[in-house]
Amino acid sequence: MLEKMTRREEYDLFAAWLAISLSFAIIKLAPNGILRSMQPVDPVEALTYLVIALLTAGIGLVLHELAHKFTAIKFGFWAEFRKNNIMLLAAVALAALVGVVFAAPGATVIYSVRPDGRTLSREENGKISASGPITNLLLCIPFAGLLIMSGPSALSSGDILTQIGIFGIQINAMIATFNMLPISILDGNKVLSWNIAVFAVLIVASFAVLVGSFYII
Template sequence: MLERITRREEADLFIAWMAISLSFAIIKIAPYGILGQIPRLDPVVVLIYFGIAFLTVGIGFIFHEMAHKFTAIRYGYWAEFRKDNSMLLIAVVLAALVGFVFAAPGATVIYTNSADGRGLSREQNGIISAAGPVVNLLLCGVFVGVVLLGEFLSHSPSGLLTVIGIFGIQINAMIAAFNLLPISILDGRKVMAWSIPVFAVLIIAAFGILLGSFYLL
């Protein structure tokens, strides 16, 4: 399976992973950006936040894109992730300035075989698009388990495992919710075009988990 990830795709995934990890770390360290109140920065705390973001964003982002890729491959199409340098720069700059992450680091491009006249059906496009957010929602459940394990082991809501779990829930819910917005080239538009009930269930779940995650803090 991993041999289907090309060298270029690996490089694009890694660069995008680093950029959005940095963006999420920034908003945790300085929630209002440099235009707001900047807290005193402890280098150790900064490294811990980046490490947690690197882990949780990496899992959520890469699994999201690979869900698109391998679902498309299952339908007989080739697909590869392609980073968008402009959007990566915007994500980091917005996080630094105003504490907001616009997480659109690129897209998984699906190559249809026009030679045999095949193209993506609305159903196939909808299912491929839904695969990414569905994986993120499932990962929210995994990170709930991490939170519970952390609290069981440390008997404290501020233990490292608990913090990682909360980050994981929030970041995966954010990725799912953002991508399910029914606008532009985002997943939500294609899912809604295929099935409104599926779209409704997914977007309600994503925003519900996202809002609920803030109460864990």
């Protein structure tokens, strides 16, 4: 399947992965923004948070977009991720200035007409849209596994595997919940247009995992 990725798409995904990871690492390091933080930046702590963000937020974003791409290809439609340079810069700038991440670094563009002339149906569009949030919810499982393997005492110790587990669940639940909102061009709007029951299950599950993840700590 990876041979269906263009060189430009690989570059765009890599840039989005780095930018979003850097943004989340910044808010972990300085919740109110680096420019407003009164504490000096510890290079080791900063690198640790970057690694955690790369393995959680970055991977969550990339796999979300790849789920859209390969589901579209399964239905016979070409799709590619395209980064948005302005949004990438805005994500990092907002994190640094005010400690807020607006994670919209680009989108998977779906060419809605197949070579045989058939156009994308509402059901196919709904399933393609649902695949992203479903992927993020499924990613919560291995991150939860890290916490289970670490044991109850690890929650208070704050070791890196525990931090990866907790942040992995939280950020993937956030990505799923945000994208399932039934507004504008978000996934939730397209899923709702296709199937109300699927929409209800996914948005309830996303909110439940998100809220539950903050009771882990």
